[in-house]
Amino acid sequence: MKPKTEQQLRAISRHFRPLLQDGTRPVEFIGRIAAEVPDLLRHGMRGRDFRYYLDLCGVQALPIVLLICLLMGMVMAINGQIQLSKFGQELLVADAVGLVVVKELGPLMVALVMTGWAGSAFAAEIGTMKLDEQICALETMGIRPESFLVFPKLSAMLLSMPLLTIFGNVAGILGGMLVGITIMKITPVAYWTRTLEAINITTFVLGVLKSFPFAILVTFAGCFCGFNAANNSQGVGRGATKAVVSSIFLIVVADVIITVLYSFIGY
Amino acid sequence: MTKKNKPEIEVKDLTIGYGKNVVLENLNFQVESGEIFCILGGSGCGKSTLLKHIIGLYAPLYGDILIKGNSIVNADEQRRRKIMREFGVTYQGGALFSSMTVAENIALPLEEYTNLSEEEIEKTVEEKLHMVDLDGFGDYMPSELSGGMSKRAGLARALALDPKLLFFDEPSAGLDPITSAELDRLLLRLRDTFGATIVVVTHELDSVFAIANRVIMLDKQTKSIMAEGSPVLLRDTSPNEKVRAFLNRDGLKSDVAEELRITEVP
Numbered sequence: 001m002k003p004k005t006e007q008q009l010r011a012i013s014r015h016f017r018p019l020l021q022d023g024t025r026p027v028e029f030i031g032r033i034a035a036e037v038p039d040l041l042r043h044g045m046r047g048r049d050f051r052y053y054l055d056l057c058g059v060q061a062l063p064i065v066l067l068i069c070l071l072m073g074m075v076m077a078i079n080g081q082i083q084l085s086k087f088g089q090e091l092l093v094a095d096a097v098g099l100v101v102v103k104e105l106g107p108l109m110v111a112l113v114m115t116g117w118a119g120s121a122f123a124a125e126i127g128t129m130k131l132d133e134q135i136c137a138l139e140t141m142g143i144r145p146e147s148f149l150v151f152p153k154l155s156a157m158l159l160s161m162p163l164l165t166i167f168g169n170v171a172g173i174l175g176g177m178l179v180g181i182t183i184m185k186i187t188p189v190a191y192w193t194r195t196l197e198a199i200n201i202t203t204f205v206l207g208v209l210k211s212f213p214f215a216i217l218v219t220f221a222g223c224f225c226g227f228n229a230a231n232n233s234q235g236v237g238r239g240a241t242k243a244v245v246s247s248i249f250l251i252v253v254a255d256v257i258i259t260v261l262y263s264f265i266g267y
Numbered sequence: 268m269t270k271k272n273k274p275e276i277e278v279k280d281l282t283i284g285y286g287k288n289v290v291l292e293n294l295n296f297q298v299e300s301g302e303i304f305c306i307l308g309g310s311g312c313g314k315s316t317l318l319k320h321i322i323g324l325y326a327p328l329y330g331d332i333l334i335k336g337n338s339i340v341n342a343d344e345q346r347r348r349k350i351m352r353e354f355g356v357t358y359q360g361g362a363l364f365s366s367m368t369v370a371e372n373i374a375l376p377l378e379e380y381t382n383l384s385e386e387e388i389e390k391t392v393e394e395k396l397h398m399v400d401l402d403g404f405g406d407y408m409p410s411e412l413s414g415g416m417s418k419r420a421g422l423a424r425a426l427a428l429d430p431k432l433l434f435f436d437e438p439s440a441g442l443d444p445i446t447s448a449e450l451d452r453l454l455l456r457l458r459d460t461f462g463a464t465i466v467v468v469t470h471e472l473d474s475v476f477a478i479a480n481r482v483i484m485l486d487k488q489t490k491s492i493m494a495e496g497s498p499v500l501l502r503d504t505s506p507n508e509k510v511r512a513f514l515n516r517d518g519l520k521s522d523v524a525e526e527l528r529i530t531e532v533p
């Protein structure tokens with residue numbers, strides 16, 4: 001009797017052990033990078049790499065971010081108009097669109113776009129570097145691949161995501177305004193004043209602040225999945241997929257936590 | 268061989284592999300200072316794996332590896348990196364950093380570890396490119412180079428810091444005979460003028476006889492060293508027929524034939 005239960009328990013624990021190990025690896029990864037921060041502050045990083053990623057994650061991503069946020073703003077305004085016109089409160093569309101974009105949709109949409117745009121690229125890039133021994137080459141040069149490859153990406157993301165979020169917010173509000181002007185015949189000035197009344201600077205800043213943790217999550221998920229991709233072409237492909245899926249999941253979880261925290265301080 | 272000074276590399280009771288899959292076991296050999304040491308063996312027998320363990324990229328399953336008397340296996344991370352920095356290593360595919368030009372690749376170790384000015388770095392880069400016969404290719408991206416050129420560029424990068432200990436993984440595979448012969452001459456020059464110790468994984472018998480002071484031959488079946496010594500001596504006097512066949516002119520052919528026989532007969 002007893003040995004059998006023990007055996008079963010062992011069998012179960014065998015199945016969970018890999019899961020546990022999987023759980024510790026990202027922590028270890030973050031630890032290794034964090035341990036390098038003092039060194040980074042002393043030596044700086046390669047400017048060329050930083051500029052490359054700033055261009056990739058900032059400049060090149062801007063058009064698609066603007067377009068998506070504009071369209072989301074329009075969609076929300078149309079939906080809002082349908083509901084609010086029942087109560088004859090069409091002007092409230094400006095409030096609704098403004099608040100939702102600034103508090104939630106702007107930061108979230110930018111993070112999701114950047115997951116597909118940058119996170120998957122990071123994973124594929126690092127996975128390929130591992131595949132053709134570039135990572136080995138870095139190690140034998142005495143350079144830590146983790147920090148060497150992650151820091152330029154991370155700093156470029158930390159700089160560009162908040163800026164993209166600000167642009168995205170404005171585009172979203174403009175999308176709402178476009179619907180307001182054309183369909184609801186609200187004057188631009190009236191719509192704009194309404195929007196400014198609805199959102200204050202604190203709301204705006206708190207929304208933009210969310211993009212910092214999002215940037216960290218997208219970058220870490222992308223780089224981690226690249227470093228842990230299997231050593232073949234399919235492995236690199238799966239690594240990119242994993243990067244996208246896990247970073248979407250992490251972003252949503254982080255968003256929930258942040259929203260709860262913000263609600264404590266009344267926003 | 269007289270033992271005047273300490274061996275450059277000592278491998279003791281080394282067992283290596285991936286996870287539970289043992290590739291080679293119980294290896295013992297030494298690489299003397301200032302020699303060219305070749306690792307031979309059929310493909311898939313673990314030559315690259317052995318090389319990557321010696322340079323400290325992977326931890327062995329058992330045993331120890333000493334580089335100039337210092338264990339690279341038991342060293343902490345900081346120390347291991349310091350030992351690694353003394354090496355020059357090239358990989359089978361060149362392993363150039365694909366986001367940098369050839370010149371930037373070669374300049375990277377110089378930027379990281381020396382205080383040379385920009386002009387001095389530029390000069391060193393050109394010098395190294397000249398050494399591997401790639402003058403004028405500094406501004407090319409790695410993707411614009413042929414396989415053989417990438418390998419030579421990788422070699423130039425490995426030489427950037429003038430290391431005294433060099434590891435090459437199949438440097439001449441995929442090179443034309445002329446370039447390959449030039450590469451042999453370069454290795455000899457590195458040994459004779461700079462006193463470098465060189466460990467080479469190779470398939471090219473011509474180059475083995477031209478450059479190697481000593482070789483070890485790995486055997487896939489027994490997962491161990493089949494023979495060790497001077498290549499000429501082994502070819503002529505080895506008691507092991509497989510070793511003589513491998514080192515003879517048609518050695519590689521018979522090796523392939525043997526592999527085919529093994530797959531045919533169950």
Ligand SMILES: Nc1ncnc2c1ncn2[C@@H]1O[C@H](COP(=O)(O)OP(=O)(O)O)[C@@H](O)[C@H]1O
Pocket residue numbers: 231285290308309310311312313314315316317
């Ligand atoms: N990263 C790896 N993970 C697991 N097994 C590997 C890995 N690399 C090589 N192997 C296996 O180890 C053995 C030796 O490979 P390798 O050292 O590349 O051979 P060689 O360089 O002599 O051609 C092969 O059977 C190969 O399948």
Ligand SMILES: [Mg+2]
Pocket residue numbers: 314315316359436
């Ligand atoms: Mg190999």
